[in-house]
Amino acid sequence: MSKLTPVLSAHWDDKDSFTIAGYSRHGGYSSLKKALAMEPDAVIQVVKDSGLRGRGGAGFPTGTKWGFIPQGDNREHYFVVNADESEPGTCKDTPLLMANPHVLIEGIIIGSYAIRANHAFIYIRGEVSHVVRRLLQAIDDTYKAGFLGKNILGTGFNLELTLHIGAGAYICGEETALLDSLEGFRGQPRLRPPFPAIAGLYARPTVVNNVESVASVPAIIEKGAEWFNSMGTEKSKGFTLYSLSGHVKNPGQFEAPLGITLRELLDLAGGIRNGNKLKFWTPGGSSTPIFTDEHLDTPLDYESVSAAGSMLGTKALQIFDETTCILRAVLRWTEFYKHESCGKCTPCREGTWWLVQMLGNLENGVGTEEDLAKLLDICENIGGRSFCALADGAIAPIISSLKYFRDDYLAHFKNGGCPIDPVASTLFETSKAGA
């Protein structure tokens, strides 16, 4: 189980892994040829049979999503990739696209063929110049190779692919906000239903998939659904990218079957830096309730993480050791959600503002135990009361940190401020220690 399974990352160590020549050398675009020789519905069936679930956080089965697109409706369909990777801690799609944009493009062509879309979009965040370059070049080269455009490989299938570059807004990672943004509006979430599969981009049936989900498709087509679902756990099939960051000796990307544990990953990453103790961690980004060392052996699959009170999310494992003040961490995340709240729903817009005020006071040692009750009360009044899950994400670190680290909050009041020296938690401190 603990063995790593590099599939997406298998050839990232080739210097030219991002070029069409580098991708083709390892069989790139052969899955496309195989898929285009199949019936579109058969392609959807393979993805369904593989058990692939969305890698962007929600874990919805990808093939099922594709199957929701109504067929024979005489309307345009759109295939949209969510590359707006912005969830704090999440850093998998960006290096994937820098190292191999073509695997995403091949997945897009296969997916568009399956759902019968003739125009696809990649919505990428605007703060990653070099990834934008690599994608623009890769799209150009794919058109030149005849895998995009009119009559692809003589099959009569046409597909245009447009790179849409964002301009700085976390909320556009929410799929309906993304669609509003792509239509040229402020990126604000829509009320659902209707879901994008019925009324998405320009009110047409639309699939919105995460980068890693789509990039997993070419390998599934090539090696088959059974190969994919032989990896992972009963309900969480296949392999995925786990991103370890923070106070680990060797942070980085680890591609492994779903169900690996943090203890196993930490072993591979050389453990916590300086031999320090693990204090808290996020299993899937800042919107997923934090875990502690109690959860080192929780299998990192959708069901087990959920059963332990959090969410697998984007498998963004942010690791914090004992030098970190939990309140400082939570306050900063809360400031993030306040900044990124789109302002559409009152509970989120006003609530995140109040949470920042309260947590700021608490971090400065101003407050009492009663304030902690008030903090939780505000959280309860924000959760589940907005169009999208941003506010639910905002309260996750607060509620979970109060569950595990209530004493740390109280220590701030007793101390009249933060009792922890922020210098000890920096990377420079590690280098000084010669670790």
Add this chain to the structure above:
Amino acid sequence: MSYDEKTNEQMDAIIARYPRSRSAIMPMLHLVQSRDGFVTPTGIEFVSEKLGLTTAEVYAVATFYSQYKRKPVGEYHVGVCTNTLCAVMGGDAIFAGLKDHLGVGNDEVTSDGKISVEHIECNAACDYAPVIMVNWEFFDNQTVESAKTLVDDLRSGKNPAPTRGANKVSTFKETSELLAGFNDGHAEEGVQAGPATLLGLKIAKEMGA
């Protein structure tokens, strides 16, 4: 209220990418920044006329997204990640150190117009924390000292190479043209992946996977 012929053609090329013209608004605003250095009233009027929208509709979009600037930024716009993980790992110290070193506050420009500094949110490079972005190019694993050297080099025209990016940092205006979707031809430069990206693969190969 007009731009040169090349800009006009680029605006039309952007509109042609989309089934419906309004979708072009974001790349068009990036292109405005590539010409004017920020989103100017002239740019807003131009975009609104091109797309048949009111200026209020264009302003609504321009003011929603943090990469659209309402006033000039430096030739090199330096973003220091101060979201939780980078902040804890040293981003807070780096941001404070840079403001002090340059004598500017958040979102301010040095008097020579070369450098502006801004604290930014998570930029999807947590395994390289603490991270600095210069015109949205990655400078990984920074320290207070390396950050000061970085901005000094940028000011003196040395133009250091990003850790994972092109051979040199483009100017803010050049970058904005790239973000409008125009390939600047530098995709082949730089590494395909940094060491943290390759760590799992390296270990897997050592284990014989």
